[in-house]
Each structure stands twice: as structure tokens, then as C-alpha cells.
Amino acid sequence: MAKQQIKLGLVGFGTVGVGVAKILQNQADLIAKRSGAEFTVVKAAMRDVNKKRDIALAPGAATTDWKEVVNDSEVELVVELMGGTDVAFEVVASALKLGKPVVTGNKALLAERGEEIFALSAQHNTPVYFEASVAGGIPIIKTLREAFVSNALVNLSGIINGTCNYILERMTDAGLSYQDALKEAMDLGYAEADPTLDINGWDAGHKAILLGAISYGFLPDPAKTYVTGIENVRLEDIELADKLGYAIKLISVVKPACDKTIEIRTQASFVPQTHLLAKVDGVFNAVALHGDEVGDSFIYGRGAGAGPTATAVIADLVDAANGSKGFLPYNATSYTVADIDETETAYFVSIEVKDEPGVMAQITSLFSNQGMSFSGTFSNVNPSEPDAAMNSVSFITHKAKLGTLKAALSDLASLDCVTNEPTYYRVESFE
Amino acid sequence: MAKQQIKLGLVGFGTVGVGVAKILQNQADLIAKRSGAEFTVVKAAMRDVNKKRDIALAPGAATTDWKEVVNDSEVELVVELMGGTDVAFEVVASALKLGKPVVTGNKALLAERGEEIFALSAQHNTPVYFEASVAGGIPIIKTLREAFVSNALVNLSGIINGTCNYILERMTDAGLSYQDALKEAMDLGYAEADPTLDINGWDAGHKAILLGAISYGFLPDPAKTYVTGIENVRLEDIELADKLGYAIKLISVVKPACDKTIEIRTQASFVPQTHLLAKVDGVFNAVALHGDEVGDSFIYGRGAGAGPTATAVIADLVDAANGSKGFLPYNATSYTVADIDETETAYFVSIEVKDEPGVMAQITSLFSNQGMSFSGTFSNVNPSEPDAAMNSVSFITHKAKLGTLKAALSDLASLDCVTNEPTYYRVESFE
Numbered sequence: 001m002a003k004q005q006i007k008l009g010l011v012g013f014g015t016v017g018v019g020v021a022k023i024l025q026n027q028a029d030l031i032a033k034r035s036g037a038e039f040t041v042v043k044a045a046m047r048d049v050n051k052k053r054d055i056a057l058a059p060g061a062a063t064t065d066w067k068e069v070v071n072d073s074e075v076e077l078v079v080e081l082m083g084g085t086d087v088a089f090e091v092v093a094s095a096l097k098l099g100k101p102v103v104t105g106n107k108a109l110l111a112e113r114g115e116e117i118f119a120l121s122a123q124h125n126t127p128v129y130f131e132a133s134v135a136g137g138i139p140i141i142k143t144l145r146e147a148f149v150s151n152a153l154v155n156l157s158g159i160i161n162g163t164c165n166y167i168l169e170r171m172t173d174a175g176l177s178y179q180d181a182l183k184e185a186m187d188l189g190y191a192e193a194d195p196t197l198d199i200n201g202w203d204a205g206h207k208a209i210l211l212g213a214i215s216y217g218f219l220p221d222p223a224k225t226y227v228t229g230i231e232n233v234r235l236e237d238i239e240l241a242d243k244l245g246y247a248i249k250l251i252s253v254v255k256p257a258c259d260k261t262i263e264i265r266t267q268a269s270f271v272p273q274t275h276l277l278a279k280v281d282g283v284f285n286a287v288a289l290h291g292d293e294v295g296d297s298f299i300y301g302r303g304a305g306a307g308p309t310a311t312a313v314i315a316d317l318v319d320a321a322n323g324s325k326g327f328l329p330y331n332a333t334s335y336t337v338a339d340i341d342e343t344e345t346a347y348f349v350s351i352e353v354k355d356e357p358g359v360m361a362q363i364t365s366l367f368s369n370q371g372m373s374f375s376g377t378f379s380n381v382n383p384s385e386p387d388a389a390m391n392s393v394s395f396i397t398h399k400a401k402l403g404t405l406k407a408a409l410s411d412l413a414s415l416d417c418v419t420n421e422p423t424y425y426r427v428e429s430f431e
Numbered sequence: 432m433a434k435q436q437i438k439l440g441l442v443g444f445g446t447v448g449v450g451v452a453k454i455l456q457n458q459a460d461l462i463a464k465r466s467g468a469e470f471t472v473v474k475a476a477m478r479d480v481n482k483k484r485d486i487a488l489a490p491g492a493a494t495t496d497w498k499e500v501v502n503d504s505e506v507e508l509v510v511e512l513m514g515g516t517d518v519a520f521e522v523v524a525s526a527l528k529l530g531k532p533v534v535t536g537n538k539a540l541l542a543e544r545g546e547e548i549f550a551l552s553a554q555h556n557t558p559v560y561f562e563a564s565v566a567g568g569i570p571i572i573k574t575l576r577e578a579f580v581s582n583a584l585v586n587l588s589g590i591i592n593g594t595c596n597y598i599l600e601r602m603t604d605a606g607l608s609y610q611d612a613l614k615e616a617m618d619l620g621y622a623e624a625d626p627t628l629d630i631n632g633w634d635a636g637h638k639a640i641l642l643g644a645i646s647y648g649f650l651p652d653p654a655k656t657y658v659t660g661i662e663n664v665r666l667e668d669i670e671l672a673d674k675l676g677y678a679i680k681l682i683s684v685v686k687p688a689c690d691k692t693i694e695i696r697t698q699a700s701f702v703p704q705t706h707l708l709a710k711v712d713g714v715f716n717a718v719a720l721h722g723d724e725v726g727d728s729f730i731y732g733r734g735a736g737a738g739p740t741a742t743a744v745i746a747d748l749v750d751a752a753n754g755s756k757g758f759l760p761y762n763a764t765s766y767t768v769a770d771i772d773e774t775e776t777a778y779f780v781s782i783e784v785k786d787e788p789g790v791m792a793q794i795t796s797l798f799s800n801q802g803m804s805f806s807g808t809f810s811n812v813n814p815s816e817p818d819a820a821m822n823s824v825s826f827i828t829h830k831a832k833l834g835t836l837k838a839a840l841s842d843l844a845s846l847d848c849v850t851n852e853p854t855y856y857r858v859e860s861f862e
Contacts, residue, residue, distance in 0.1 A: 023581050023724055033648060033761040034580050131578075137725040139578030147562075147570030149465050150454050150745040217464060276731065279710065284727075293454055294568040294742040296715075297732035300707065307724035314581040323754065330464040 006039050006321050009069035009100075011091050012081030013046035013053070013062075016105065016132070019306030020079065020313050021055050031314065037321035043069040045082075070094045077320055079313060080104040081132075085112050092128070096120040101326070103316040105132030105309055108197075111206035114219045118328055127326025129316035134207040135160050135285040137301035137308030139315065143289070144214045145327065151291030153215040156254040157430050160207045162283030162303045163191045163198040164230045164250040168268070169281055172238050172247060178231070190283050201229035201250065205266045208252035211287075212264045215254055217331035224337040226265035233268050237423060240350060240394060244378060246270040247278040251428055257338035264337055270348050270427040276300075277428075288430055296430075341403030346375065346427035348396055349405075351412065352420040355389035359417045363393070366415070370408040373398045396427060437470050437752050440506035440531075442497045442522050443513030444477035444484070447536065447563070450737030451510065451744050452486050462745065468752035474500040476513075501525045508751055510744060511535040512563075516543050523559070527551040532757070534747040536563030536740055539628075542637035545650045549760055558757020560747035565638040566591050566716040568732035568739030570746065574720070575645045576758065582722030584646040587685040588861050591638045593714030593734045594622045594629040595661050595681040599699070600712055603669050603678060609662070621714050632660035632681065636697045639683035642718075643695045646685055648762035655768040657696035664699050668854060671781060671825060675809060677701040678709040682859055688769035695768055701779050701858040707731075708859075719861055727861075772834030777806065777858035779827055780836075782843065783851040786820035790848045794824070797846070801839040804829045827858060 008024075010017050024031070024039050032038050042061060049062040063069065070078055070091060078095035080102060082088050088109050095102050097120065104110070110117060110130055121128050131141045135158070144153070159165050163185055170181040182199065185191040197203045205227035212220045230250055241248050251269040256262055271278045276298045280286040285303030290296055302308040353359050367373070376396040382388045397405070405424065412418050439455075441448050455462070455470050463469050473492060480493040494500065501509055501522060509526035511533060513519050519540050526533050528551065535541070541548060541561055552559050562572045566589070575584070590596050594616055601612040613630065616622040628634045636658035643651045661681055672679050682700040687693055702709045707729045711717040716734030721727055733739040784790050798804070807827040813819045828836070836855065843849050 019724075027581050027583070030583065031581050034576065036756065137722075137728055139574055142573065142578050143570055145465065146749065147573050147746045148742060149749050150458050150462050150742055152458070152461065276707065276710065279707065291568075291742065293450075293738035295733045295736075295739060297568055297730070299728070299730050301728035302726045305726075308726060311579060311581055311722065311725040315578045318577065318580050322756065325467065325753065 004036050004038060004321065006037060006317070007042045007074050007076050008039055008079055008317070009072055009075035009077070010041055010044040010079045010081065011066045011069050012083065013044045014081070015306045016309045016313070017044065017081045018053055018055050019310035021057070023310050023314060025055070031318065035318045035322065037318050039317055042074045043072045045069045066091050067094070070098065070100070075100065077101050077103065077317070080106060081313070085109045089113055089116070092117055093120055096124050096126045096128070099124055099126050101127050101129070101320045103129045103313055103320060105130065105313060107133040107203070107206040107210060111209040111222055114213065118219070121326060122328055127320065129320055129326055130210065131316050132309050132312035134210050135287065135301070135303045136305065136312055138285055138287060138299050138303065139312070140211065140287050140299060141214055142315065143299065144211070148289070148291045148294055151293045154255065154290040154292055155430050156211055156215065156287060156289050157277065157428055158211070158252045158285070158287035159249055159277060159280050160252050160285050160287065160303060161198055161204040161250055162285055163195060164204070165280060166190050166283050168230060168233065168238070168248055168250065171233070171235055172242065175235065177235055178233060199229045199231055201227040201266045204250060204252045208254055208264055208266050211252070212254045212262055213329065214327060216256070216262050216335050218329050218335040219332070220262065220264050220337045226267070226340040228267045230268050237350070237425070240378070241270055241348070244348070244376070244396070245273050246348070246427070247273055248425065249277060249280070251277070253428070257343065260335050261338035262335065263343045265340060265343065268425060270425045275430065290430060341406065342401055344399045344401050346397055346399050346429065347405055348394065348425045348427055350392060350394040350423040351418055352392045353390065354417045354419055355391065356417055359390070360393065362415055362417060363412065366411045367397070367408050370404050370411070372400045372404060372408055435467050435469060435752065437468060437748070438473045438505050438507050439470055439510055439748070440500035440503055440508070441472055441475040441510045441512065442500050443511065444475045445512070446737045447740045447744070448475065448510070448512045449484055449486050450741035451512070452488070454741050454745060456486070462749065466749045466753065468749050470748055473505045474503045476500045497522050498525070501529065501531070506531065508532050508534065508748070511537060512744070516540045520544055520547070523548055524551055527555050527557045527559070530555055530557050532558050532560070532751045534560045534744055534751060536561065536744060538564040538634070538637040538641060542640040542653055545644065549650070552757060553759050558751065560751055560757055561641065562747050563740050563743035565641050566718065566732070566734045567736065568742055569716055569718060569730050569734065570743070571642065571718050571730060572645055573746065574730065575642070579720070579722045579725055582724045585686065585721040585723050586861050587642055587646065587718060587720050588708065588859055589642070589683045589716070589718035590680055590708060590711050591683050591716050591718065591734060592629055592635040592681055593716055594626060595635070596711060597621050597714045599661060599664065599669070599679055599681065602664070602666055603673065606666065608666055609664060630660045630662055632658040632697045635681060635683045639685055639695055639697050642683070643685045643693055644760065645758060647687070647693050647766050649760050649766040650763070651693065651695050651768045657698070657771040659698045661699050668781070668856070671809070672701055672779070675779070675807070675827065676704050677779070677858070678704055679856065680708060680711070682708070684859070688774065691766050692769035693766065694774045696771060696774065699856060701856050706861065721861060772837065773832055775830045775832050777828055777830050777860065778836055779825065779856045779858055781823060781825040781854045782849055783823045784821065785848045785850055786822065787848055790821070791824065793846055793848060794843065797842045798828070798839050801835050801842070803831050803835060803839055
């Protein structure tokens with residue numbers, strides 16, 4: 001674009017859209033001095049043009065019809081902040097077809113329909129920018145694409161859903177049950193009215209897909225990525241983790257696997273308490289990166305909210321104004337997602353047992369038969385009752401493929417002494 | 432520049448220069464796919480062209496004369512990695528005069544002679560890029576300039592000298608004396624043969640000047656910035672800090688003060704052990720940022736070494752190839768550095784005393800007379816000897832100007848019961 005006076009059209013004028021417009025007004029001088037770029041919002045689509053908002057748009061700028069924004073001949077760049085994957089797709093596609101660059105914060109749209117969108121972007125030689133779609137105030141896309149342009153990504157492990165992080169933290173620090181912590185997050189406005197996509201892991205899962213795309217140049221198929229949430233994390237798991245020196249966090253991992261495949265997965269994992277990721281509190285986000293040349297790095301910030309998200313949107317606006325190239329998949333046909341059963345980590349496994357002779361021998365033999373071994377074990381010991389029954393036992397395994405663990409757990413189910421389905425978590429190691 | 436095939440000249444071919452050349456060779460495909468840019472090193476100046484290096488340059492590319500690099504008609508972009516402020520200035524100035532953009536990692540050059548260099552950059556409309564000059568693998572300049580382009584900086588507090596951080600950590604964790612920790616750092620190659628600029632704070636001080644320039648648009652006068660090092664940090668200070676819940680770190684602070692002045696200072700400070708900066712170990716660097724819209728953020732990574740520094744250099748090369756604007760001071764005449772005596776923090780003050788009646792009353796009255804008050808106090812208590820002599824007492828003060836603290840400390844010197852010059856540290860609060 002490389003143009004210094006840009007006329008914007010906004011589609012979506014909620015918290016973030018209003019935030020963008022306000023910062024563009026209040027900080028116009030700073031932005032212009034730093035970047036040379038000046039922005040004017042000439043058209044903005046919103047549900048209710050009469051709703052009172054803390055911002056004055058130009059007369060006639062407000063509309064309820066997104067087409068009026070995209071098709072406005074004055075609008076040179078379209079900012080899509082409406083969310084969803086149907087109308088939002090139409091908005092983005094229409095803008096690209098008109099040769100108008102798009103800035104969006106819509107992770108679901110890009111993760112689910114990225115192939116169509118990037119094809120349009122390439123076809124019309126018109127870029128799409130999406131820093132705001134992953135971890136709001138953390139410039140993770142710019143860091144991966146630009147700062148670490150020369151580095152092969154060895155490991156990315158991120159906390160990229162603030163709602164889950166808040167819930168897990170409250171379970172950890174205040175001993176709340178999952179249900180009570182979720183309710184608190186909703187009461188405080190940290191979780192959506194429908195928190196499904198947060199707690200089932202898919203909000204983070206969508207972001208992981210975009211981080212995979214940026215890092216390896218192809219769009220991971222959502223159906224092939226592994227995503228589970230935090231609904232099944234029990235307070236006793238968190239307490240056990242703590243005893244062993246771990247925190248439980250919803251972690252999204254992106255890393256290379258064999259033969260031009262990448263491992264991409266989101267789940268509640270064990271994280272060593274000594275790692276910086278374990279120290280990420282509340283609704284904050286953080287990403288630990290390991291680049292082959294830069295080594296370990298770590299970025300932390302607010303993942304949501306008007307200020308952080310608008311900051312990311314405006315960074316993209318400036319990049320667009322300066323003619324920065326947008327992302328296009330460069331390994332679209334050569335890379336794919338690794339089979340989750342082939343991915344390796346250590347595991348925490350907790351097994352409820354009947355206290356009878358030979359329990360430990362039977363269990364450990366089964367693991368051993370699958371080629372799995374242990375780096376640690378734990379069960380509650382009562383010093384004043386050494387003869388008390390052992391009702392459960394936990395293990396930290398050495399690294400193994402998930403498929404191998406599943407086979408071992410399936411074998412366990414056949415043992416009489418195992419009284420319940422075992423619980424397991426991955427133990428992350430950031431390598 | 433916005434040109435996709437760039438011919439480079441390197442001036443300085445030590446660890447970092449060789450690292451740049453190697454990564455450009457090994458990762459040429461990745462860099463080209465991601466950015467569209469391709470680089471060839473056509474000329475490189477080095478002290479000894481016959482020294483065995485783990486890299487093959489084109490025949491005739493090696494020279495001992497930097498002028499051959501800068502003046503080579505093929506060379507389009509000059510990478511200055513020789514260090515120093517005299518010849519390096521000539522190199523950079525000559526390149527700019529020829530309209531050849533410069534990428535440099537030379538913090539001392541830019542901090543000491545930035546006015547001349549940016550004047551040449553403006554005059555010849557030729558940019559200078561310097562990501563590698565501050566905190567190697569941490570993309571702090573890109574983050575401040577681009578990701579947070581719309582944010583006024585509220586506070587920046589960084590650990591930007593790995594040598595000092597290593598020494599302070601070893602004093603803290605292993606109980607080494609300052610001298611032993613310094614020797615260990617030198618033996619391990621973490622400190623230069625002449626570590627003066629590390630331990631006297633000026634390596635960090637130069638970087639702080641550049642961070643001030645990026646954040647506020649003017650070049651802080653080095654003579655007006657406050658810089659002290661770690662030479663006077665005693666093991667007993669670290670132990671006392673630990674007892675009170677703090678770590679001692681060499682912290683560089685950049686933040687706005689009154690009337691278009693900025694506070695800019697580097698010194699050993701008390702940092703709460705709960706803050707992420709306190710958890711930065713070894714030779715790592717980290718910067719905590721507070722932007723007015725993005726809120727708190729934190730970036731951590733390696734501050735030195737071939738891989739991290741070359742990563743930063745290559746990020747600048749790609750930005751140059753894509754025509755990214757370099758930094759130019761935009762508030763050159765309107766901003767200045769605040770008087771250090773006017774800057775406010777809380778303080779830790781430790782005072783050695785004679786144990787006699789009225790000591791506490793005399794000391795606290797003096798502080799009170801200067802308008803200073805305390806948020807905490809500590810002296811060793813021996814439970815089995817409550818009548819033991821009190822030889823020293825420490826205070827955490829409420830916030831006050833440094834000038835006020837100095838006045839109080841000067842008053843203290845007049846007291847008979849104070850047996851030594853008091854020790855003080857700032858207590859950082861990142862606001």
C-alpha cells in the first residue's frame with residue numbers, strides 16, 4: 001500500500017472497534033510522528049447506529065450495512081472486527097476482491113476458512129493482516145514473521161486463552177472447583193456468556209492453527225489438529241501436580257515433527273513450576289518460543305480487551321500503510337499435521353487401585369511391556385499409619401508416543417486392581 | 432529499499448559477522464520464502480583474512496580494508512559489526528553519504544554519536560537499523576516502534592546486560608562474593624577480557640539511551656543519563672534483599688517525567704521477587720514494558736551471542752530489503768532528560784548504628800524532617816538474646832525524590848550513632 005493517508009472502513013464497532021477508533025483519534029500525532037501514517041475512519045458498520053458510544057464518528061459514517069463500508073469508494077482498507085465465520089467471510093472476501101487490504105482479529109474465520117481467504121489474497125494481490133487474532137497485546141505474529149524470520153521454529157508453547165488460565169489459576173490458588181472458578185470468570189466478564197469455545201480449547205486451538213501457519217507456511221487442517229479443553233481438570237489433579245512441582249495450564253504446542261509434518265495440539269498440560277509459563281497469572285497470555293538460532297525466548301502480555309487488541313489492529317494498519325507484505329502460505333502443499341498418536345512427551349498418569357498384593361508389579365509390568373518407563377512415582381504416605389491402604393498411585397513416565405500410552409492405558413483397564421479409568425496429562429518440556 | 436535481491440557488505444567478521452553470513456547461507460530458502468528477500472555477501476572486511484573460519488565467502492570477498500566494502504559499487508547495504516566509536520563512525524557515515532542503508536549492532540556508537548548519524552541518515556534519506564544493538568534476541572526495537580506504535584510508553588524496566596545479571600545471580604544463588612562471581616563470569620566467557628563497560632553499567636546505559644530514543648523520539652544526552660554499575664553491590668545487601676522479598680538486579684528504567692522530560696537511569700535496584708524480572712536467570716535479558724493501551728507486557732531472551740544477535744541483524748536486513756523506514760528522532764528539540772534528583776521511587780536504606788538509647792528516634796526523625804516516611808523496617812532479631820546489640824537497621828521508604836533521600840542521608844552523617852555511610856537502593860515498581 002505504502003501510502004501515508006489512509007481512509008479506513010470498520011466492520012464491527014463493539015469494544016475493540018471503538019477502541020481502535022478512539023486510539024486513532026487520541027494518538028494520531030504520536031502514530032504519525034513514529035510511522036508517517038495517518039488514518040481516518042470514513043465508514044463504520046455496527047448493529048445499532050443509535051447506541052450511545054464514547055466516540056464521535058464523522059457525520060454519515062455510521063451504518064448497519066457492512067456492504068456500505070466495503071463498497072464505499074473512499075474506503076481503502078477494511079478492518080473486520082465483527083467475529084463469526086459466515087458474514088465475516090463475505091466481508092473479507094468482498095474487500096479482497098475489490099483490492100482493499102484487510103486487517104482482522106478473527107481467529108475462527110482464518111483458522112476455519114483460511115485456505116479460501118489466502119487464495120483470494122494471492123489472486124487479488126491484496127494482503128490480509130491478523131496480529132489481533134492471536135494473543136491481543138503480544139506481537140507474536142510480527143515476532144515470528146519478522147523478528148525471527150531467519151529462524152526455524154523448534155518449539156512454541158503458549159498460554160493463549162486467558163479465560164482458561166484464569167479458571168485454572170483460581171482452582172490452583174484458591175482451591176475453587178472447576179464449576180465455581182468458571183462461574184467467577186463469567187461473573188467478572190472474563191468468560192463469554194457462552195464460554196464453550198474457551199473451555200473446550202477451541203479458541204486456543206484456532207490461534208494455534210494460525211501460529212502453525214505463520215511458523216511453517218501452511219494452513220493446518222483444523223480436523224487434524226488435537227484440541228481438548230479444561231472441562232475435565234479436577235481439583236485433585238491440580239493438587240497432585242503442585243505436590244510434584246508442576247502447574248496445570250492450557251498449553252498450545254506447535255513444533256516440527258518428522259517428514260514435513262508438524263505437531264499441533266492444545267490441552268491441559270503439566271508445566272514445571274520453575275518455567276516462566278507456570279508464572280503466568282490471571283487472564284494474561286504468554287508464548288515461549290525456541291528458535292534454532294535465537295534460543296529460548298518468552299513473550300507475555302494481555303491477550304484480550306479493547307486496549308491490547310486495538311494496539312495489535314493499529315500495528316497492522318501501520319504495516320499496511322507502509323506496504324508490508326501480508327502472509328501467504330509458502331509450504332501449502334508440502335507440509336501437513338502429524339498424527340497425534342505419533343507425538344511424544346512425558347506423561348503424568350494417576351491410577352486408582354485396590355490395595356492388594358502385586359498391584360504395583362502388575363501395573364508397572366504393563367507399562368514395561370509397552371516399552372514405557374518411569375522417571376518418578378508418588379502416592380500419599382501417612383507416616384503414622386504405614387499400613388494404610390494405597391488407593392491411588394501416580395507416575396511420571398519417560399517420553400513416549402501418545403499411541404503407546406493409550407495402549408498401556410487400555411491394557412490397564414483389564415486389570416482387576418484398577419478401579420477407575422486412569423487420568424493422564426502430558427508433561428511439557430519445551431524442546 | 433524494497434528490493435528483493437540485496438548485495439551486502441559486512442564490516443566486522445567476528446562471531447556475529449560470521450553468524451550472519453552462515454545463517455544467510457543455511458537459511459536462504461526459509462528467509463526467501465517468508466520475506467521474498469535474498470541476500471548475498473559480496474564483500475567483508477576483517478582483521479585477518481587468513482584466519483580459519485567455518486564459512487566460505489565468494490573469492491575476493493575478504494579484505495582488511497573497510498573502505499573496499501563500503502565503496503564497492505556492488506554493495507547496496509552495509510552491515511557494521513566491528514564495534515568502537517571512531518572507525519565505526521567513519522564506516523557508517525561513509526555508507527550513509529553514499530546512500531547505502533546501514534544495519535548495525537553498535538550501541539556505543541549510536542548512543543554516543545547518534546545525533547551525527549541520524550542527521551546524516553536524514554540528510555541522505557538513507558535509513559539506519561539497529562535492532563541488534565539492544566538485547567540481541569529480544570525484538571525490543573521492533574516491538575516499541577511497530578507493535579506498540581500507538582501506545583505512549585508508561586514504563587520500561589529492563590535487564591539488558593547479561594554479564595551483570597549472571598554475576599548478581601551467582602552472588603544470590605551460590606553466595607559468591609562479587610569478585611568471585613566476576614571471575615567466574617570471565618572464566619566462562621560471559622564477561623569481556625575488559626569487563627569495565629559491563630560492570631560499570633554503561634553497556635546497559637547505552638542501550639537505555641537507544642530505548643529512550645525509540646520510545647520518545649529524541650536522543651538522550653549520555654552526560655545527563657544516570658548510570659551506575661554493580662561494583663558496589665555487597666553480598667550482605669543481596670541477603671538482606673532476599674529476606675525482605677526482593678532480588679537485586681541491574682535495572683535500566685525509561686519512563687516519562689514532567690514537562691516533556693524522561694527519566695532514564697541504570698543501577699542495581701531492588702525488584703520484588705514476585706515480578707517476572709526477578710526470575711530472569713543467568714545471562715538472559717528481559718524487558719518489562721507498560722504501554723498506556725496494551726498494559727503490562729514482558730519479553731525475555733538471550734541478549735548476546737552469535738545466534739541471537741545475527742537473528743536481529745537479519746530481521747533488520749529483511750526490513751531494509753522491504754523498504755521499511757528507519758528510525759529518525761521526531762522530538763529532537765522538544766524533549767530532554769529529567770534531573771535524576773527529581774526522579775521518585777521507594778528506597779531500601781541500610782544504616783549501621785551504635786546501639787544506644789534514642790538511635791531509632793534520631794534516625795526516623797531526620798527522615799521525617801525531610802518529609803520521608805517508611806513502609807517497612809528490619810533488623811536482625813535474635814530470639815534467644817533479646818538484649819543483644821542492634822548494629823544495623825534497614826528501612827523501605829515510601830516514594831520520594833532522589834534529592835530528598837540524599838538530603839536525608841546527608842543529615843544522617845551528622846549523627847554520632849551512625850557509624851558508616853548508609854547503603855541505599857531504589858525499589859522499582861514498574862508504574
